[in-house]
Amino acid sequence: MANESTLGDLLQSQGISRRAFLKFCSTTATLMALPAGVAPAMAETLAGARRPSVIWLSFQECTGCTEALTRSHAPTIEALLFNFISLDYHHTLQAASGEAAEHAREQAQHDNEGKYLVLVDGAVPMVEHYSTIAGISNLQMLKEAAAGAAAIINVGTCSAYGGIPMAHPNPTKAVPVSDIVTDKPIINIPGCPPIPLAITGVIAQYLTLGTLPEVDKLGRPVAFFGENIHDRCYRRPFYDRGLFAETFDDEGARKGWCLYKLGCKAPVSYNACAHVKWNNGVSFPIQSGHGCIGCSEPRFWDASGIYQSVAKGQFGDGAKLGAAAVAGAAIGAGAALLARRKKSRLDTEDHATQ
Amino acid sequence: MTTATQTPVFPTFEQVFQGFAAQIGQLREMAPPPTMPEERRLRRAVDTLIEETNADEAVWLESCIHCGQCTTACHYFQATGEARYAPMRKMDLYRRVYQREISPLRWWYKLITRPVKLSDFEDAQELVYDSCSECGRCTMVCPMGIDTASLVHHMRSAMVAAELVPPELAALRMEQKTMGTVFGSSPEALKKMVDIIRQHYGVDIPLDKEKADVMVLSSAVDLVANGNGLLATAKVMNHLRVDWTICSDGFESANFGLLSGDMELWAKQVDPIVAAARRIGAKTLVIAECGHAYPALRWNPMLRSGGLPFEMMYMSEYLGKQAKLGNLRLRPLEGRITYHDPCKTGRRGGAFDEPRALFEAMDADFVEMPANKEYNWCCGGGAGIFLLERATRLRDESFKIKLRQVNETGAEAVVVSCASCRLNFEAGRQKNHWDKRVDSLVELVADHLIDTEAPAGEHEPTAVDKPVPVEEVAA
């Protein structure tokens, strides 16, 4: 937790030059698809920003979203920004625990009523006893925190869409946050985990402009999730030319050909992985040789197999088709036999009357 | 052979045609009216179709994709351009009945399609009688190979059950059903004709021999109108010196069961012929130049002809085989000719080679029509259509296709081998003032026989002043 009173103070104390900070702001503004002129205003506002109160709720999650944000080889502006927010409550990161921690949360909620941000990672089990904190169920805690929140930001696919806890057979009856909270603005920043810049970009916009970014019909910021990964993928020319890796160590894989046949879900996935990439632009799954698993999409885990290409049908095995063929043949043959009986009956009647 | 010219006794075919046309005109009044209530007629029609529909018909009914190619091949459509004469339309009603009564989805069809009415069959009458000669040309082009002619035949069977046969055919069917003959021909008329031929032409026809190798059929047209046909047949058979006969209890080629669609009558007409042939121990049955008689006998699906002790052949087939064996001594034929394969003996019968062997034997300047053999255009008058007054326009217009075909060959004459074709060609020749001749194959062959000695039983011809009128011959 930072002690400096403004963000500008914090950054200065960490040796971040004004120039670097301006660069960060204009990058963020661009990524957020905000007008270019906003960058200086953003910088000034951010520099003088007071620490906003943020309550971070972690429910059925793996902590990967927090890790993505905090783990870095070198301190990044994103990390510093993250540090700057008055993270009044975070299970993993906070020093306090037990009653003291809960008391801190309740205090923050009370003091900043209507103004604090709630960031959520992890899904919410409807069978409440599967996940509790200090005896309070996730569902209960969410409802309380959401009551006085200015907005909810779902970090990661689990809170945004239910994610892996919600995957079949879903024994905990996990649901996304938006199933529970329906009366507050919600932004989804999905991904498993999401790209850190997406998270900080949304927060940055909120801090500077007081608004939440434009979202698509799945509640995701269009700036980061408006484009198909397939359209930005550097391996697209190989897809177009019909050059595919068939297995993970064949000639195509080694030559970096398209991973469509190995189950890459990029054509139906929307995220910034292919151009913003991960670890400060080092790489992303496809570049590392593994197909996109579509982790920013709802129900990505159940929708299809990781290594099953987009084109493959999703309906179990073909035994039912065999059964259908047999059933059809039987009914058809039966219909024909009945027709034959009718015909011979008419034949007999006809001959009888002669 | 005497050198005295024989004065013709029998009318020319031009006269035959005119006399015949007059007779046909009277048929309409003789048509029997419907006797059964409409419901019963409809039920009988539907039941007939059910009884006659096998997997073959079902497959064909299912197969039509409305590609329209059949219209290319059909003379009635080409002559008129009217949508309803497209061959594919002929199976519409049959398909509706099939879908509702036989198809595997019939319970669904019964639920959602409107019921079939007798008026539907009435509307279909024109499609299966007037405008379809069951010539099979559409089957030649259909990408699905649908045998429209067979389907039309089953529809005619249904029409018989529904008492919806067109008047002229209905009258003749009734006459043949009740009297076994048509146009007033009879064993007596046959005997009379045999006598006239012996007396006027000195040509002997062995009638009613107890045993014979070859049994020859005649037809009502020859007995009642075209005496030259029987005369020519006799000349050729005598020339061949075969042991032949005509049986007065089984001589009629024409089968109005087949023409009207009455399967029962078809069988009933065939039985006495087969019985007679068995009785006399015939080895060959020769069918007169009566096109539909070929499918009625040779290709009769109800008759196990493989088990019969005799072979059945069409006149042109028999003569052609004899020519190939060198048994016919023929003078060369003058002038260019072409040949019109009757649909029932050519495309629907398979006897292409034999007539052509005859032309070769006559050293003829023979030219094929542009569309020939299995692709030959129908003359438009077959399957009884020549008899239907209602179909006159259709016949006349579609005949123009034949006119063009023959004209393109540059031939002076077109040879035909079927009474129906011949009548239709003659009608067309007269109506269009056509300058080509229309010859019958058997009469042509008879006219070109070289007889080196007098055949047995020939006398001096009796001079007569005028040809014997048609009515007197028929009496």
Added chain:
Amino acid sequence: MSLLEFARGPAIHASLIILVAGIMLRLLGVLVLTRGADLSRPRDAFGNFKGYRTVFSRAWPSDEFTTPTRYQTVVAYIFHLATLAVVVGIVPHIEFIASLTGLSWPGLPNWIGVALGTIALASLIALILRRLSKPAVYNSTRGDYVTWVIVALPLITGLMAFAHVGPRYETMLALHILSSALLFAYMPFSKLMHAFWFVFSRAQSGLAYAHKGVRI
């Protein structure tokens, strides 16, 4: 469930079941009917066997009819062959077939798939225009038009999805799969069954005519 999940899951599954059951039903429902016997003696001993030839020879109209039927025959073949090439040649389709049967083979480069799909669509349009322009020849019924639309939809949506034009890819893909599902479910109950019937209907007529010694 999103549209794509519905299309790829229950929709295509149900339609394939209907397709398979429907085809078997209709085929057997007809082929198990009686076969009438033609008792007449065939013209020659091998006659009937030669009749099967018609199944193949009828693939192209005889010279007698070539001129009047040429346009339709050619365009129809272009349509069938281009569509077949797309159905078995492009990688997403091969993947789908592989998921059903386990069989797979190399696919075509995408641009060839797009070109063939465009040719297929263009020829399909040419065919409907011809059908509309000659009503007396075609005697078209409602079924003819409905079938055309149901065949055109997968072509159009597939082309748009594959070439990545139009709405978002997953939407276009969902529409393509749904329209294909419609085609599969409709096929057994329509004239599209000619894909199976043609073998039998040609063979039957071929045999009937060969019986009499006529090659058709």
